[in-house]
Amino acid sequence: MAAPSHGVIATFDTASDIYHAAQKVRDAGFKFWDCITPCPVHGLDGAMGVKRSKVPRFSLIGGLIGFTTGMSMIFFTGAVDYKLIVGGKPLFSPMFAFPVSYELTILFTAFATIGGMFLLNGLPMHYHPVLKTDHIHRGLDDKFLIVIEARDPKFDLAATKALLESAGGKDIAEVEA
Amino acid sequence: MSHADSAAAKPAILNEVQPAELPRATLVEHGRSFSWITDKICGIIEGKTPGWWWVCFVLACFVATWTVAGIVYLVATGVGVWGHANPVNWAWDIVNFVFWIGIGHAGTLISAILCLLRQKWRTSINRAAEAMTIFAVVCAGIFPVFHVGRVWFAWYLFPIPNSNYIWQNFRSPLEWDVFAVSTYGTVSVLFWYVGLIPDLAILRDRFYKAGNKFRSFLYGFFAMGWRGANRHWSNYEMAYLVLAGISTPLVLSVHTIVSFDFAVSLLPGWHTTIFPPYFVAGAIFSGFGMVMTLMLPLRSIFKLEDLITQYHIDCMCKITLATGTIVGYAYGMEFFIAWYGSNPYEGFAFINRAFGHYAWAYWIMISCNVITPQFFWFKKIRDNTWFVWVLSIFVNVGMWFERFVIIVTSLARDFLPSSWGYYSPSIVEIFTFFGTFGVFSVLFLLFIRFLPIMPMAEIKSVTPQGDPHAGHGDH
Numbered sequence: 001m002a003a004p005s006h007g008v009i010a011t012f013d014t015a016s017d018i019y020h021a022a023q024k025v026r027d028a029g030f031k032f033w034d035c036i037t038p039c040p041v042h043g044l045d046g047a048m049g050v051k052r053s054k055v056p057r058f059s060l061i062g063g064l065i066g067f068t069t070g071m072s073m074i075f076f077t078g079a080v081d082y083k084l085i086v087g088g089k090p091l092f093s094p095m096f097a098f099p100v101s102y103e104l105t106i107l108f109t110a111f112a113t114i115g116g117m118f119l120l121n122g123l124p125m126h127y128h129p130v131l132k133t134d135h136i137h138r139g140l141d142d143k144f145l146i147v148i149e150a151r152d153p154k155f156d157l158a159a160t161k162a163l164l165e166s167a168g169g170k171d172i173a174e175v176e177a
Numbered sequence: 178m179s180h181a182d183s184a185a186a187k188p189a190i191l192n193e194v195q196p197a198e199l200p201r202a203t204l205v206e207h208g209r210s211f212s213w214i215t216d217k218i219c220g221i222i223e224g225k226t227p228g229w230w231w232v233c234f235v236l237a238c239f240v241a242t243w244t245v246a247g248i249v250y251l252v253a254t255g256v257g258v259w260g261h262a263n264p265v266n267w268a269w270d271i272v273n274f275v276f277w278i279g280i281g282h283a284g285t286l287i288s289a290i291l292c293l294l295r296q297k298w299r300t301s302i303n304r305a306a307e308a309m310t311i312f313a314v315v316c317a318g319i320f321p322v323f324h325v326g327r328v329w330f331a332w333y334l335f336p337i338p339n340s341n342y343i344w345q346n347f348r349s350p351l352e353w354d355v356f357a358v359s360t361y362g363t364v365s366v367l368f369w370y371v372g373l374i375p376d377l378a379i380l381r382d383r384f385y386k387a388g389n390k391f392r393s394f395l396y397g398f399f400a401m402g403w404r405g406a407n408r409h410w411s412n413y414e415m416a417y418l419v420l421a422g423i424s425t426p427l428v429l430s431v432h433t434i435v436s437f438d439f440a441v442s443l444l445p446g447w448h449t450t451i452f453p454p455y456f457v458a459g460a461i462f463s464g465f466g467m468v469m470t471l472m473l474p475l476r477s478i479f480k481l482e483d484l485i486t487q488y489h490i491d492c493m494c495k496i497t498l499a500t501g502t503i504v505g506y507a508y509g510m511e512f513f514i515a516w517y518g519s520n521p522y523e524g525f526a527f528i529n530r531a532f533g534h535y536a537w538a539y540w541i542m543i544s545c546n547v548i549t550p551q552f553f554w555f556k557k558i559r560d561n562t563w564f565v566w567v568l569s570i571f572v573n574v575g576m577w578f579e580r581f582v583i584i585v586t587s588l589a590r591d592f593l594p595s596s597w598g599y600y601s602p603s604i605v606e607i608f609t610f611f612g613t614f615g616v617f618s619v620l621f622l623l624f625i626r627f628l629p630i631m632p633m634a635e636i637k638s639v640t641p642q643g644d645p646h647a648g649h650g651d652h
Contacts, residue, residue, distance in 0.1 A: 019645035142211030
């Protein structure tokens with residue numbers, strides 16, 4: 001096996017083809033591999049054995065921080081730092097603090113969700129080897145690709161190529177690292 | 178009777194009949210392929226700038242200068258150059274603010290609420306509608322910022338320690354507005370950007386192939402190295418779903434809080450509990466009006482009939498009909514409560530709206546907002562694109578007048594006849610407002626020239642070939 005190789009790439013024509021091919025690669029026990037599709041393909045997560053996304057955990061934490069920030073900011077400004085009685089009302093009440101805290105919950109959740117998504121996806125990454133292949137042009141347009149990485153313990157160049165071929169893959173090629 | 182008995186007691190025919198699935202309208206007509214969709218949408222950006230674009234762009238820039246001139250004059254002179262004074266201290270500035278914010282709401286509604294409701298027809302129109310939202314929020318922001326008078330102190334609205342060391346009054350709905358609108362603007366931009374990433378990656382690769390290194394770099398920079406990997410899609414879709422989930426209460430809360438600006442005051446005609454739902458329905462109504470005003474010309478100019486099908490227009494018309502009817506119901510209910518509540522000031526406010534000095538505005542509002550949408554009951558009218566387009570403009574006009582009627586009539590004639598007045602706008606106000614249509618158009622024209630006007634990846638996922646189980650039944 002050539003040392004600087006990133007892995008092997010294969011092309012599939014339809015969403016159905018890649019769905020069944022993904023099941024085969026999953027069953028062969030590969031860990032470091034991925035399907036490249038022009039659009040999210042329904043059910044492909046299951047076929048690949050990808051677990052449910054962890055993004056909502058980031059969202060929840062972001063939301064909690066946002067709500068706490070709102071409430072404590074309003075408590076600090078109104079009831080601690082500069083006590084100013086307005087209309088004889090209490091210096092702090094969660095009621096009037098709610099709308100701002102609510103908006104901050106949403107704002108922080110949005111940032112945490114998107115930040116979490118980028119973090120989990122390892123993006124931005126402009127230099128990924130797959131982006132250097134010719135396959136990627138069609139892979140974002142109308143073809144479906146499977147990439148199996150060389151760092152996978154089960155990886156063996158000839159056997160992996162054969163597996164992809166038997167799964168219906170075309171235009172199988174090595175990806176330079 | 179046990180379960181088995183009840184099954185046996187059923188007429189046999191019910192066990193045999195297999196009702197056919199309801200036919201679903203195709204969302205992409207003529208069985209267009211993936212690459213057709215990519216070529217079609219990228220082609221708009223890659224092709225030569227059309228002549229009409231330049232004409233519209235120059236015209237829009239010219240109109241936008243009215244806003245710039247109006248604002249420069251206002252800052253140099255003072256807010257007195259706008260026509261509002263006692264007793265009408267809020268007028269076109271807040272009318273225009275609420276109008277533009279309302280326009281924005283359809284974009285978030287399409288991208289968030291319809292996403293949660295799994296309404297797949299949203300895919301062709303959501304990108305342009307979200308762009309509309311962002312540009313509408315930009316236009317909306319101009320008015321409250323400049324109506325504060327000394328605009329260089331506008332940062333006092335944010336909780337940053339100022340020289341007087343007094344914090345903001347968080348009991349005030351106007352302060353809530355600051356948070357609501359800035360959150361709304363920020364989340365709309367984030368939502369829009371996340372949706373753009375996969376499409377920017379396609380453009381990056383296409384420009385790279387075409388040898389345009391500069392544009393490939395620019396699109397690539399913002400695409401963040403997107404490579405369409407399924408593990409990425411999995412997180413991406415989850416993030417999109419969460420964003421839709423939080424944008425839904427956001428869009429409802431923003432206009433609710435905008436309505437609180439009025440509803441928590443004691444002024445007759447404003448102090449009503451119906452305001453939050455009524456404002457939200459009105460916002461969605463006006464937003465869909467604007468979506469149709471923008472999308473129908475885009476559809477015919479770029480020949481997008483296969484992607485924005487008659488079914489899409491039908492759906493939009495029906496939402497406009499539903500929200501317009503809610504708005505009409507709210508008008509009736511306001512009148513009813515004014516009478517039923519037996520508050521003489523409230524009663525006067527409503528009779529004055531319909532028959533007082535501003536009756537002309539009231540009846541424009543009623544005809545545009547209550548009568549116009551009723552045409553959408555008829556399939557023949559929904560099928561007639563020109564007619565729909567004209568009606569959608571009436572919706573926009575009507576919703577501007579609604580805000581005008583609510584804001585100005587209540588202030589012009591409140592409790593004390595000694596403080597009554599009549600407001601009419603100054604020329605500066607008029608130009609500043611109409612200029613914002615130029616600002617909006619400039620931004621929108623740049624958008625359709627440089628960014629994909631439809632989410633290609635999402636459209637692909639709703640085509641039959643995007644479904645791995647099409648015709649197999651395996652899961």
